Amino acid sequence: MDSDPAHMLTAAVDGARRLVLERRPQAVAAVLGGSTAGGRATATSDLDIAVLLADGDVSHRETLRHEGRLAEVFAHTRAGLAEIFAADRASRRGTMQFVYAESVLLHDPHGHAAALRAEACAQLAEGPEPLTAEERDDARYRLTDLLDDLADLGDRHEQLAVAEQVLSTAAGLLAGHRRAWRGGGKWLPRRLTAADPVLGRTLLEARLTVAEHADPAPLRAAAYEVLALVGGPLREGYHRTWHGGEKRG
Known part of the structure; x- marks a missing residue:
């Protein structure tokens, strides 16, 4: 594989674009994110592709191989993406926001991906909610x-x-x-x-x-x-009431 970062990125973008056109022809918009878009790809890096679907379609995630390379495809409707953005803000990881904010456009005939990228950047700049x-x-x-x-x-x-x-x-x-x-x-x-x-x-x-x-x-x-x-070590005085079914650790 070509070790030049610019050539690697170009090849990855071209391959990801072909994947979208061949495997997701119904896509409203699509972007390439993750390490590859950020110029950190290695010979074994997969492609992180976010695909915007038309309203009424079914949001899903799929791992597939295209032209010999693994790809993680995150396909979502607008409503589905709003739920993902909300969940990723609540987890304080902002995973999908980073995918969009640090992405390369693959398919965006109507500017939807560019608008979502701007929204993701705004949410990341605002930061997560403070710890309770x-x-x-x-x-x-x-x-x-x-x-x-x-x-x-x-x-x-x-x-x-x-x-x-x-x-x-x-x-x-x-x-x-x-x-x-x-x-x-x-x-x-x-x-x-x-x-x-x-x-x-x-x-x-x-x-x-x-x-x-x-x-x-x-x-x-x-x-x-x-x-x-954040207030120093905490030992004595710590108290929590157990509620059945809550996550631990």
Whole structure:
């Protein structure tokens, strides 16, 4: 595969456009988003394609292979996309908003995709809703408990598992405090450093120190910096009423 980023992007856009024309000829509009549109594609990157369907069609998600390349197709009506935008704002991840905001137009004869991209950009600029007091304190308590565990774990497998949870919980808490978007997987470090370039990078480097040197001290120190921003560690006094059926963890 061509390693030149510009050529890779052009090839990806051309392939994605052919996919839309061949597999989704009923599309009202379509965009290419994700890592590929952002110039971060690798030889194994899939194509993240959002397709706007006519009202009355059925919103769906599908993984398929086209011209030898995997593609994730997110097909939705206007009403379906509004629901997805709302859910992704509530999760504070803004997943579909980022797909549209950082996209390349594939098919947009009536300007619908451009309008949706502008809407997504506006929502991302506004940021997610602030953490509620209960959400903040739940995360404080969870992070405090994880840090207590991390302090004296001798088993390397347990230490690494808890370190990952410390990073994830601290990242979510820091992003929430900054009213910034959070991410998972490869998007966790990207969103974390966008939320707080200094403390975010410190957390990431400290997690590496656990992995490479079995030393949890820098990660504990960085996570306690996050806790200091939101009221400090929380142990005694934490109380929640159990409601059957609610999500835990």
